[in-house]
Amino acid sequence: GAVVSQHPSRVICKSGTSVKIECRSLDFQATTMFWYRQFPKQSLMLMATSNEGSKATYEQGVEKDKFLINHASLTLSTLTVTSAHPEDSSFYICSARGGAAEQFFGPGTRLTVL
């Protein structure tokens, strides 16, 4: 299957700082990328969808000024959590889809805000 990488895998930051998470499709061109959030023992919650070169579409209830998404190329998307607070601590997972129906997920980033 196709490979999606995420960096970093874990990050710990102080409250009020910003954190950037990178998502790369390594062996295919991702026309669409997705960002999810997952709380312990819960399923994935879609935060936003982005197409290369376009503004991201955010799900209801997700603050677009807090979670900045950039999809600058067909292989790279970034999620920046601005002014992070403890309640933003979570497991963030990106996903990418090329021309086929299948959607492939990255390994996830564990964010802890102190």
Place this chain on the structure above:
Amino acid sequence: EDQVTQSPEALRLQEGESSSLNCSYTVSGLRGLFWYRQDPGKGPEFLFTLYSAGEEKEKERLKATLTKKESFLHITAPKPEDSATYLCAVRSTGGGNKLTFGTGTQLKVEL
């Protein structure tokens, strides 16, 4: 609105004890039903895509089937390494590019 319900929430099997996981769905028009496996602290790993009723796909000890209302993931003679959370998701004509996920079945296979 698309809905996906998975059952059971948790399942404990002995090694070699075959069973099935259920995924019931309600969509406006199905464009694909997807099965993923997720290990703790990892992202979901793609397993199967099913498109139409009657379709079946197999991979090692796993076999996925699809009807107009539900999908089953059959696990034959499971091994401890099959322990994981299995997620079902749908993409529909009304949902655009989005996948709607169920809450998953947590499978534990014991020796």
